[in-house]
Amino acid sequence: MTLRVERARDSASEGLGRWGLLAGLAAAFVISFAFSDLLTRDSNGMPSLWPMNAILAASMLHLSGVQRRIMVLIALATNAVVHHLAGDPWLVIVIYASCDMAESLGAAALTRRLRGPRASIRSVRQALVLVACMLPITLMAAAVGAALTAPMVGADVATFFAGWASANGMGMIITLPAALIILDRTPDAAFRRPLPIRLALYGLVAAITAFSFLKTRTPMPFLIFPAAMLAAFQLGPRGAAWSAMIVIAITAPMTIGGEAVARIAPRWAEVDRIRMVQAFVTTIFFTCLAAALSLSKEARLKSLMARRSAAARAARARAQAAGRARTDFLATMSHEIRTPLNSVLGFANLLAETEDGLSPAGRRKLELIAQAGGSLATIVDDILDFSRLEAGRVELRPEAVDPAALLADAASIIALDAQTKGLSLGVEADLPDGLDYALDPARLRQVLLNLLNNAVKFTAGGSVRATVSLEAPYPGGPERLRFTVTDTGIGIAPEVQSRLFQRFSQADGSISRAFGGAGLGLAISKTLVTRMGGEIGVDSALGQGATFWFTVPAEPVCAADADAAPQEAVARVLLVDDHPMNRELGAAMLILAGCAVETAEDGDEAVRIAADGGFDVILMDIHMPRMDGLAAARAIKALDGPAALAPIIALSADVMPQQIERCRQAGMVDHVAKPIQRDVLIATLNRWIGAETAAA
Structure with missing residues (x-):
């Protein structure tokens, strides 16, 4: 109503x-x-x-x-x-x-x-x-x-x-x-003025017009221009129009009455004087109108720019909110998937290593469990990696690397899978002896593993061959390392090769159904190689196998003395995790490596136990009741005495960059992602055993 x-x-x-x-x-x-x-x-x-x-x-x-x-x-x-x-x-x-x-x-x-x-x-x-x-x-x-x-x-x-x-x-x-x-x-907001100001301006135009033409001896019509221009500047095009109407309304009767133009041109006929007045008013009108319209256009452009800037800020805020929502979703889903995967993969590996009496069928079932869990972990890692790459949050960390050793290491990781399928796996290196190059070993290994895993996955019989060599430099450019991975698998039709390096893309739907995967590995590899300053491509034909290759700049560096081979960690470790299975799995891995292990089920208990001191390393979960891992780390670092010096390593399914950064800000020195890989865990422990640090 x-x-x-x-x-x-x-x-x-x-x-x-x-x-x-x-x-x-x-x-x-x-x-x-x-x-x-x-x-x-x-x-x-x-x-x-x-x-x-x-x-x-x-x-x-x-x-x-x-x-x-x-x-x-x-x-x-x-x-x-x-x-x-x-x-x-x-x-x-x-x-x-x-x-x-x-x-x-x-x-x-x-x-x-x-x-x-x-x-x-x-x-x-x-x-x-x-x-x-x-x-x-x-x-x-x-x-x-x-x-x-x-x-x-x-x-x-x-x-x-x-x-x-x-x-x-x-x-x-x-x-x-x-x-x-x-x-x-x-409405024209740029020229909106209160009524008293408008009346004052128009009154000024009228007064100056009357004064200019009523002077007995020397009429001064040129004085009208500043007044009319002031009205146009203050009131816009409407001010210019009203000023012209005011001037003609005053000067026309004055001209008829023998004033105004009659004093300027007394010998002219009355009709000619009126025409002169009209020409004079036309000049005033269009001069002032031009200035007012220019100001009006400028004001509209400023308003448009302001609206567009506001719209752009709103769109950017929405995009940032959507990005944060996506990041939060990925972080939550990663944590929820990695936590059960940690138990699945960890116990499967422990069972395979410690139970000698397993039947061949039982061991085969364990291998299938491990393979399925590993595939799921790879998909989760690929999605997170691609998200980080799209957001520009992946930084390269070059160090002295032996490319031949890195290639051999990557090949050894997939050797068991190749052997299981009856494939011949070969590695060749054609590089100068004793020369290392500035490369990011983690990202280079990631690309090599993507290509090698694909080669093994899509090859039913025959061989997989990986090579690395120096490529002739471009004119004026640096030398480049060329890596190739060649297989005798199903091959790729030329018309679909251009789609291979796009996200969520495979050659066709049947391949996805037959071999699995999210279709992100090659997209991640392309992005990483491009970040390194290189190129990636494929040479293949349907049914004739495929050769994936990529090149990266090869900048020689002085090789550091080789570290001794990592030994099994021997240390007293405090393992903090609220999940009983994770505590049991972690303790089993650490005991198998020769560590003395004590456990705590939440951060509050971890602080009380850590206060007694004597721990070489503390492995800390993040999401726990009562006191989470971040708060517990801060509390331990605030303890008095040697207890505060024990290195704290995050042991968590939180793997997003901002989550890892929060761990470091809380005083943690390193991060091991779930599902736990035993070799990664042992290498991390070796890095920090004996280290005394009070802050990250």
Whole structure:
């Protein structure tokens, strides 16, 4: 009900506004008609000032249907009455009225076609185009009217036509653009001023106009320009239009009364003085209008830029929120998947290593469990890796690396899988002896393992061969290492090779169903190789195997002394995890490596046990009840004495970069991801056993 009342009130208010507009336009039409027709006629009886046709044309554009018809009736009645008072014959009155109505309605129709139903002017070019299009209509009406009327009043047709065309043309040039600007209801916030300021500015224009033309000895009309320009700068195009109307409204009567231009050009005929006034006002109007429209355009551009900037900020905020949501989702899903996988893979490996009495069938089942769990872990790792790569959160950490040893190490990891399928696995290196190169071993190994795993996966019989060699440098470029992985598998059709390095893409759906995988490994490999400054590609044909290759810049470095082979960790370890299976699995792995293990089921218990001291390393889970791993790490680091010096290593399924960074900020020195790989865990322990650190 309230909404309907408000709508009815708004409709009533708008209706009153339109009737008020009709009243104002009708008054302007009648007053200007009477003044022009009764006071500005030349010797042939032709008025020298005629803005009414432009007023009527603007009325046709801004009034409703009923109001337009009323305005036409008012115009016809005014024509008849005023022309009759001026002494014109009724036939001449009919010709005048017909020509004026035709010109006004034609100008309105053409303006509507050029500028739309609610015509507005946004640039000087639009105003000039509008005026130029009006002139043919004005000239045509003047020609027809002069041809019909001049013989009746005994005037020369050419002279009569010139007077008619001059009066109507000057009136249309000034009044139509000004009326369209004044009647334009589009709000312009840049020029919104309080009513007292607007009245003061228009009063200033009127006062200076009157002063400039009333000076007895030396009229100074040039003073009007600064006042009109000030109004245009403060009030915009509407200020320029109203200033022009104020100037013509003051100077025209003064000129008729013998003031103003009569003092400047006393020998001129009155009609010429009025034309001079119109030319003067036209100059003021278009000069001020140009400045106002330029300011208006600049204000609109600033507003548009502000809106677009706000929209861009909002879009960026939405994108960042979506990115955070995706990151949170990936982090949560990774944690929830890795936690049970840790038990599945860990116990399967422990069972295979410690139970000698397993039957061949039982051992085969354990291998299948481990393979399935490993495949699932690989998919999770691929998704997380690709997410990090897309977000630009993967940094390369070059160090001195022997490419041949790295390739052999990667091949040894998949050797068991190749042997299980009966494949021959070969590794060759053609490199200078004793020379290392600046490479990121972790990322390079990741690429090699992706290619080697694919080669084994898609090869049913035959061989897999991996090579590394130095490639001739490009002109002026560095040497490059070229790695190749060649298999005798199913091969790849040329038409699908371009899709291989796209995310979630494989050669076809049947391959995905037959061999599994998320289709991210090659996309990750391409991104990593590109980050290293190299290239990656494939050479293959269907049924003829495939050769995947990639190159990376080869910058030789001095090799550091080789570290001794890692030994099994021997240390006293505090293992903190809220999950009983994870504690049992971790303890079993550590005991198998020769460590003395004590466990805690949450952070609160871990702090109490750690306070007693004597631990070489603390392995800390993150998500735990009562006190989580981050809070526990901070509490342990805040202990007094040697207990605070034990290195704390995160042992968690939280593997996102920001999660690992939070661990370091809490005082942890390293991170081991779940599912736990025994060799990674032992290598990490070896790195920190004996290290004394009070902070990360």
